[in-house]
Amino acid sequence: MSESERVIESWLTDMDGVLVHEGHAIPGAPEFIRALRDKQRPFLILTNNSIFTPRDLRARLRTSGIDVPEESIWTSALATAQFLHDQIPGGSAYAIGEAGLTTALYEAGYTLTESSPDYVVLGETRTYSFEAITKAVRLVKDGARFICTNPDTTGPSQEGPLPATGAVAAMITAATGRKPYFVGKPNPMMFRSALNRIDAHSESTAMVGDRMDTDVVAGIEAGLLTYLVLTGSTRLSEVEKYPFRPSVVKDSVADLVDLV
Template sequence: MRTYKGYLLDLDGTMYRGNEVIEAGRRLVHRLNEAGIPHVFVTNNSSKTPEEAAEKLRLLDIPARKEQVMTSSLAAARYITRHFGESRVYTIGEHGLHSALKEEGHTTTRGHSDVVLMGIDRSISYEKLAQASLHVRRGVPFLATNADKAIPVEEGMVPGNGALVSVVETASGKTPTYIGKPESVIMEEALAMLQLQKKEVLMVGDNYDTDIQAGIRADIDTLLVFSGVTSSGELPHKEKQPAHTCDSLDEWEI
């Protein structure tokens, strides 16, 4: 079996389910550390800072530092820097998104803006959506951290960022540029953190439509673990297959 010099690791469904650790995921990270293999955690969750994401992992006995976490917020902030320079950003989102923009030197604004950026916002209002739509209709570039239409909570599935974005998309007639998985933008940012070539890296995740598609689109080998969203029974119906699959990450030899 092929070996890899670096790993990109999904979080929810791969490392944990909600607040419950997935033991095989925890053991994989410990094995990577023991072998000295670098790895980056890649998440579409825009509401948390890298430090907050790392802290949750540490509480589950999964070693992690903020420098090892790539969030869709951080990827979006860096994308804005590369494509638009230091910008005034009309922002819909939570603490993690505002923090990432500030760290990159951008200014969040409710007035004139250079970019509109949407992330999950659990205090969303009609006014926020209306103003975002007006900015986009005026021709302001439109970005979104991720397209997840629903996200899991203890009670079931609730609206995700993609559901909120669809309101502005419908009102403005414009489709945003998405940053998070399955788009390759977040993968390129995570890859830069590893400082390795694509052929040397493996993307590990439980969701074919986000994690595995992200790897495929970025031309990075993928490992689909059947511990979360995608079941083994669904896989034969997918047009493009992951490079590897396993029922548990305990089966994977690094």
């Protein structure tokens, strides 16, 4: 079956650059989400951000004019907690992160501890503690498995880029010689866990994203139809630089409302 013949029944969509930009809804985004809900299409909003809980993110989206239930938001923290639960149910972790990560681990049945944890789990935080990083280095050296929510090296702030999970992970790797396993995009693991969450199949699911190096490549590797929108990180002229291509390029999510 060619891509043009695929029937799309379920949708995954990135958040920043696709639905919102700097706290404001991108034109067409509220209508796109409303169409998904009105037609009862299974969907999830994906984000590599592990700082916030789905409840937090729902409130932020609602402020921008996009109304979604908590259960329709899938973060790298939730995907990481699900992955750890599948690997070692009821295990233990030393976590560096904020409520999005610690709540996800707790709800997955994990014990948070500094004493001989099964895993060191690194996520995003607004203020990385050198003491916490030092503790992580020592625990990884002592045999804890090293997991990261996502590989993003920087995150946005009003003052400019901030060091993010990938940058801090590089410090821990340099100090321990141990590389982490990254669960979030571009690992297709995050997409597969999202598909399982909504009981969807890759052949009938589309991914909408604004980044070639995370959204599109992970969507391709997970077997999804991929829509690249040009309202975020990627310009049309940059698409040709990559050795892979999205299924379809659209100006914005507004162009997808009629396809739901």
